Amino acid sequence: MIRIATLDDAEQMAKIHVQSWHETYTGIIRQEILDGRSVEDCKQLWQKLIVDQQHRITVYEKDGVVSGFLDGYLNPEQMIAEIRAFYLLKIIHGQGIGRAMFEQFYLSLKPEQHSTLRLGVLNKNPSRFFYEKMGGTAIGEESIPEYGKNIVEIFYQWEIQKIV
Numbered sequence: 001m002i003r004i005a006t007l008d009d010a011e012q013m014a015k016i017h018v019q020s021w022h023e024t025y026t027g028i029i030r031q032e033i034l035d036g037r038s039v040e041d042c043k044q045l046w047q048k049l050i051v052d053q054q055h056r057i058t059v060y061e062k063d064g065v066v067s068g069f070l071d072g073y074l075n076p077e078q079m080i081a082e083i084r085a086f087y088l089l090k091i092i093h094g095q096g097i098g099r100a101m102f103e104q105f106y107l108s109l110k111p112e113q114h115s116t117l118r119l120g121v122l123n124k125n126p127s128r129f130f131y132e133k134m135g136g137t138a139i140g141e142e143s144i145p146e147y148g149k150n151i152v153e154i155f156y157q158w159e160i161q162k163i164v
Helices: 007-026 031-035 037-048 095-106 129-131
Strands: 001-005 055-062 067-074 078-089 114-122 137-143 153-160
Touching: 001 095, 007 031, 007 037, 007 055, 007 067, 007 078, 037 055, 067 095, 078 095, 095 137, 114 129, 129 153
Parallel strands: 078 114
Antiparallel strands: 001 055, 055 067, 067 078, 114 153, 137 153
């Protein structure tokens, strides 16, 4: 089930965050970047963001175990909402869970408050094709040399449509 994250989820989210980075980026970005991610640091981050009203964080839970989460940022000063983090363990890829979580967040956005949804993803992350499949339009990119050679963040955008 997909539900709103609680503080009790922070540790599982932190473990997913670190594990997902290792599963996705080992051999792609510099190893010291991966080694610098700790569960404790990520746990503190998620504890802070879960209670932040500008973040709408949902988790995917099955049988009491969280195996994915999405952090949606609702910028109060701009008409742009962002997905700041979206991590699913590889064992649940391909089951439609990511699509359901993405769609739930997208459909929760109100066009009068946020006309655009954006996110950034590294060019060598296979999940970027998921965002293209979900209708995202690449609107730009930015080099991230500290991550390694030829690492680029690609920015995707969706227009929020009024549902009638």
